[in-house]
Amino acid sequence: MQKTSEANGHVVDIDPSYAEGDRAAAGRWQKCLRFLKKNTIVILTVSGVLIGVGIGMAARSMHLSRAQMTYFAFPGEMLLRMLRMIILPLVVCSLISGAASLDTRSLGKLGAIAVGYFLVTTLLASGLAIALGFIIKPGAGAGALNSNTLGLDDTVPTNKETVDSFLDLARNLFPSNLVAAAFQTYATDYKMIVRNRTLGNATFEKIPVGTQIDGMNILGLVLFALVLGVALKKLGREGEDLIRFFNSFNEATMILVSWIMWYVPFGIMFLVGSKIVEMDDIVLLVTSLGKYIFASILGHVIHGGVVLPLIYFAFTRKNPFQFLVGLITPFATAFATCSSSATLPSMIKCIEENNGVDKRISRFILPIGATVNMDGAAIFQCMAAVFIAQLNNYDLNAGQIFTILVTATASSVGAAGVPAGGVLTIAIILEAIGLPTNDLSLILAVDWIVDRTTTVVNVEGDALGAGILHYLNEKDAPKSHHELSDVYVEAVPNCKSECETSPLVMHKNPTSTPSNVTEPEAKESVL
Structure with missing residues (x-):
């Protein structure tokens, strides 16, 4: 039956099929608009990466000077400065708020689960890298490869003793000055002292000396914030004023993060483009070290695309890839910045808004994970150790393989969440198994490529860990009402x-x- 309407005094027939078609088209258009509005930042961020690659390749043909490269990279530098600016208040306030909002019993339970998750996934990542290293053999037949043929700098500071590296890790857990910890890290240096000058013979002794180097001691700040949050919880009513202060500070910081997120696509475009422009000869490096790059990225793909999703599915029985789709923006940020710490603000925002993870869980576990959970770095470091061993025709025995596993797992905890933060920690592994460290310049040459997938896997492990803790907490909530007090x-x-x-x-x-x-x-x- 046709509907009629009166127009200018005349009755006009309206075909219902046309009206329904218009409504259906309008409905599809509204759905499309809602999708675009919801995923605007995601679309802009991915577009920024792709456009950055194109701009970088185009700018290479212009043969820019060093000064022009600096100007070209300026928008990307501003993004990194903004993200690093927000890390300190975000980490400290979120951890204090998270620790204070959790009941002491649940804090210990969730903390134990988190530590177990971080330890198991890092060990699995290290084992996967060593297995792929022996299967693919990236360093076999590459003995003639050296830094001179590639025009690289051989001077890589690697004179640090293995024991001092682990002692520095413990020292940084307890900073002597919290203010200095915001911008300095403790590191052991050495000075040579001449002994026994008699009879024309002189012996030299290397003495360790403590120094402060530039870089936030985020490990010490994380531990202090956790302990302070627990202490405020123990205070009861007397600690509520300070808890409210840190809660308000935390929420204000997240508002700043939401503002910075709109600049991310523009900054990422120039970060990626400038990195492509800076490289001297990409083709030569990729062809010379292609097997090493392939093996490292393959390890990241297997761990991030198979192992971590399977662990998430085993705990939650939910689709892990549906969970990861909501985190495209932080993954793109991780790919562009090569910094898990710089990705932390966008990760917290997206995992709460897109995946519905409880704020008290995400703001408790993600800052810790960004500091101590480095699955991608463990793969990168183990693959580099196997590569350098094969490069020098050095056969690794079972004891040395076990040493690589343990050392890579431990040293990845202390790796800085900044670009190329894990390269120098490879020296610890090489020293532990008696391998030469002069080949580290080869790793540094292609670090800008491998470090991008490394950081993506690092932040993916943190995100899935937060999702698992959120699920377990919700599952146990009916049994105990004290889980999140x-x-x-x-x-x-x-x-x-x-x-x-x-x-x-x-x-x-x-x-x-x-x-x-x-x-x-x-x-x-x-x-």
Whole structure:
């Protein structure tokens, strides 16, 4: 039956099929608009990476000078500076808030699960890298390859003793000055002292000397923030004011992160483009070290595309790739910046908004994971050790393979979450198994390629770990109501500003209000 409508005094027949078709088209258009609106940053970020590759390849033919390269890379440098600026308040405030919002028993339980997850995945990554190294043999037949033929610099500082590297890791856990820890890290240096000058003979002794080098001691800040959060929780009512302060600081930091996210696509475009422009001869490096690059990236693909998703599925029985789709923006940021620490702000924002992970879980576990969970770095370091061993025709025995596994797992904890942060830690592994460290310049030459997939796997491991903890916590919630205990503040509820308060702080009246008594007017928020 046709519908009719009156227009200019005439009855006009309307075909229902056309009307339904218009409604269907309008519905599809609205869905498309909603999809574009929801994924605007994702689309812009991926486009920024692709455009950056194109701009970089085009700019290589222009033969830019060093000064022009610096100007070209300026927008990308600004992105890195903004992301690094936000790391300190984000890590400290989120960990204090997260630790204070968790019950002590659940904190220990979730912490134990997280440590176990980090340890197992890193060991699996190290084992996978060694297995691929022996199967693919990236260094076999490459004995003639040296840094001179590639025009590389042989001067790589690798004179640090293995024991001092682990002692520095322990020292950085307990910084002597928290203010200095925000921009300096403890590192052991050496000075030579002349002994026994008698009779024309002189012996030299290498003495370790403690120094401070530039770089945030994020490991020490993480431990301090966790302990301070637990201490504030133990204080009870006396610690609530400080908890509310850090909660508010944390929420304000996340607002800053949301603003920075809109600059990410533009900055990423120039980060990728400038890195391509800076390389002298990409083709020669890739062809010379192709098997090593292929083996490393293959290890990252297998671990990030098979092993980690299987672990997530085994715990949650949910589709891991559906979980990862919501994290395309932080993955693109990780690919462009080569820094798991710089990716932390966008990771926290996306995993909460797109995947619904509890804020108290994500802001507790992700800063820790960005510091200590380095699956991609473990693959990269083990593959480099096997590559250098094969390069020097050195057969590794079972004891040395076990040493590589343990040392790579431990040294990846102390690897800085910055570009090329894991390269110098390879020297620790090489020294531990008695291999020469002068071939590290080869690793540095192609680090800019491998480090991108390394960082993506690092942050993927952190994200899936947060998803597993969120699932386990929700599963145990009906059994125990103390799993995530909120911080209650005895104050008059403020309905006007409720949307601005932290999700970690809930309001509670000191006395119940009778139903026949009118609620007081909104007063100034206690936050």
